[in-house]
Amino acid sequence: MVTLDRLVNVLGSYGVRLSGSAVPRATVLRSVVLHEATERSGTAIGDVLLAVGARSVPEALQWARASQSVAVLCRGDAAAAGDESDIAVLTVDPTVPWSELAAIVYGLVLEGRETAAGRGPTDLFALADSVADSIGCAVTIEDAGSRLLAHSRLQAHADAARAETILNRQVPAALHDFLSEHGVFAHLSHSDEPLFVAAEPAHGLTGRTVVAVRAGRELLGSVWATSREPLDGTRRRALSDAARTVAMHVLRSRASADLERQVESDLVTRLLEGSADSATAASRLGLRQTALRVIAVHADIPGEPHAALLLAFEHATSGFGWSRPGRSSLGRNTLYTVLPSEDVAAARQWVDGMRAALPTHAAIRAGISAPAEVIELAAARQEADECLALHEDPSTPDAVPAYDESWHDILLQRLRTAARSTRAPARGPVAELRRHDAAHSTQYVATLRAWLTAQGDLAQAGEVLGVHENTVRYRLRKMVQVTTLDLDDPHQRLAMTIELAAHPTP
Incomplete structure (x- = not known):
């Protein structure tokens, strides 16, 4: 089911604009027609009219009324429709070809049924049932990453491997490794011929015939038929023919998903850039106005620099809006997700779900902002970026840092960044003690650090350094001979603490 509001939102990124109209945005659209009256069939009737060839908006409206349409796409001046038109007029940018718009509108309106991905035009489960009926075998349809897209109801010759694949929504890791070692995926990568895979009881496999699903040279996935013997x-x-049909469905589904992902990504980007209409963007995304966190994610798979990030974005944007809490945007090398969450545990749980969804060899690093209101999301994005940057320090734990818990680490990181950019003082007590340590192999900087950390407790400082407190006292006296060191001045102690934190190495 597709509403006028959804159609307008998707087409908005293609230069299509809705004029003033009395048609409710919640109006459901079920059919698309072209203006094509013939003696045999008369005027075509449908909810959405593509007014291809109309010379003006009034003429397009005349066609739309004849077609009993509630919405019309046409070229021309939208003002000619009036503010209270009984038909929603969507004016098309002259640079956008009708062929492109027609594909989008047909895909959304005619084929906007529910899918496993939560959007897009196709019912792969019905297709799997049809294939299973035609060949008499249980069927699964998988994507190129061996994740389950659909499966048939038919359970003939079903085995443990099929059951586990359906339960986990992907091929078990051990079975995947077995198939890879025996050249199954290598075959799928270059051949369109069905391949029989013999039974392997150790992996719960009673036998399979598999065929690649391909569009041109691109491998989209595969169709698997449970068969004890070659078909x-x-x-x-029939299995080969089914693979070509599946390819068409997958392409259409992916195209539809990409349309909605683009709209969502654009709206999230506007939020994170502090756009003036952020409240409107948040409303269109179904986000509340307060208690939002921004999650910044880097994903990496060795040898595949962009694959992990694209998989992460696909996972973050899969599912219906109401079934997933976050809204996401893909930056240059970062995935950003705006998550309604006051509790940082929910944000970390979201990151854990991302880790579980991606391949086991993918490395995931993330940072979480403090809670923010919609108008504060630009600042929250910077907080998430800075939390993510903490992972550049090898000493950072694997736990995902959140700004409201790690603000002090971020402050120190900023100081270190300033120090690396040669903005650290070249003179002063700390700098002079460093040069003395380098020239005479003394431990004055380490001693000063330990004494400041212990807040003047000689015994505690000595314990940290592994020396007697008298040794600490002796070093402090010698340090006064090297530089001007007024340890009784609280402002100097604070300044030295900051400089040592900004430049942690001795």
Whole structure:
């Protein structure tokens, strides 16, 4: 089911604008037509009219009324429609070709049924049932990453491997490794011929015939039929034909998903950039106005620099809006997700879910902002980026840092960044003690650090250094001979503490 509001939102990124109209945005759209009256069939009737060839908006409206349409796409001056038109007029930018718009509108309106991905035009489960009926085998449809897209109801010859694949929504890791070692995926990568895989009881496999799903040279996925023996000629051809049908459905589904992802990503980007209409963008995304956190994510797979980030974005934007709490945008090398959450544990749980969804060899690093209101999301994005940057320090634990818990670490990180950019003092007590340590192999900087950390407790400082407190006292006296060191001045103690924190190495 597709509403006028959704159609307007998606087409908005393609230069289509809705004029003033009395048609409710919640109006459901179920059919699309072109203006094509013939003697045999008469005027075509449908909810959305593509007024291809209309010379003006009034003419397009005339066609739309004849077609009993509630919305019309046309070129021309939207003002000609009036502010209270009984038909929603969507004016098309002259630079956008009708062929492109037609594909989008048909995909959204005619085929906007529920899918496993939560959007897009196709019912792969019904297709899997149809294939299973035609070849008499249980069928699964998987994507190129061996994740389950759909499966048939038919359970003939079903085995443990199929059950586990359906339960976990992806091929078990051990079975995947087995298939890879035996060249199954290598075959799928270059051949369109069905391949029989013999039974392997150790992995719960009773036998499979598999065929690649391909669009041109791109491998989109595969269709698997549970069969104890190789399929005969007729059923083998039926499986190959099914793979071509699946390819068409997957492409259309992916195109539809990409449309909605683009709209969502654009709106989230506007929020994170502090756009003036941030409240409107948040409303369109279904986000509340307060208690929002921004999560910044880096994902990496060795040897595949962009694959992990794209998989992360796909996972973050899969599912219906009401079934996933966050809204996401893909930056240059970072995934940003705005998550309604006052509790940082919910944000960390979201990151854990991302880790579980990606391949086991993918490395995930993330940072979480403090809670923010919609108008504060630009600042929250910077907080998330700075938390993410903490992972650059090898001493940072694997736990995902959050700004409201790690603000002090971020402050020190900023100081270290300033120090690395040669903004640290070249003179002064700390700098002079460093030069003395380098020239005479003394431990004055370490001693000063320990004494300041212990807040003047000689015994505690000595324990940290592994020396007697008298040794600490002796070093402090010698340090006064090297530089001007007024340890009784609280302002100097604070300044030295900051400089030592900004430059942690001795």
